[in-house]
Amino acid sequence: MSLAIALLTVSDTRTLADDRSGDALLARLEAAGHRLAERALVPDNRYQIRAALSRWIADEAVQVVISSGGTGLTGRDGTPEAVVPLLDKTIEGFGELFRVLSFETIGTSTLQSRSLAGVANGTVIFVLPGSLDAVETAWDRLISAQLDATTRPCNLVQLLPRLRES
Secondary structure, three states, X not given: OOOEEEEEEEOOOOOHHHOHHHHHHHHHHHHOOOEEEEEEEEOOOHHHHHHHHHHXXXXXXXXXXXXXXXXXXXXXXXXXXXXXXXXXXXXXXXXXXXXXXXXXXXXXXXXXXXOEEEEEOOEEEEEEOOOHHHHHHHHHHHHHHHOOOOOOOOOHHHHHHHOOOO
């Protein structure tokens, strides 16, 4: 099943022209048979992050949003703070498992990652660190399988029609 996925890069230093992590996500989602709904880059500003995400969350055509960047601990890193108030439900296991997998590559530095996932208005949202290694790990080892309708025993695709239930 082909999904409409929006990509958001959060960065004060990158542009779409040099966004290697965003390019890697785009290549992977297209290789998996999904389609790009939209791609944007915003600075590390929680209100600009929320504005972009809110627009996609309200758009019923967008099924998944993947953001990269702004998940660290510096004063400018505020993506989790921008995203969490928008979520209806969190997917705690995503961040936990992402950090376990990252530990294999970067060791205890994974403690600095505040990667997370959740659902807002029926849209699945993944919040990833901005490094190329992080987005590759997240897509290759977690996200791709959950966005594949053939993954068993369960996947997020099969839940999409039910995420807006009241």
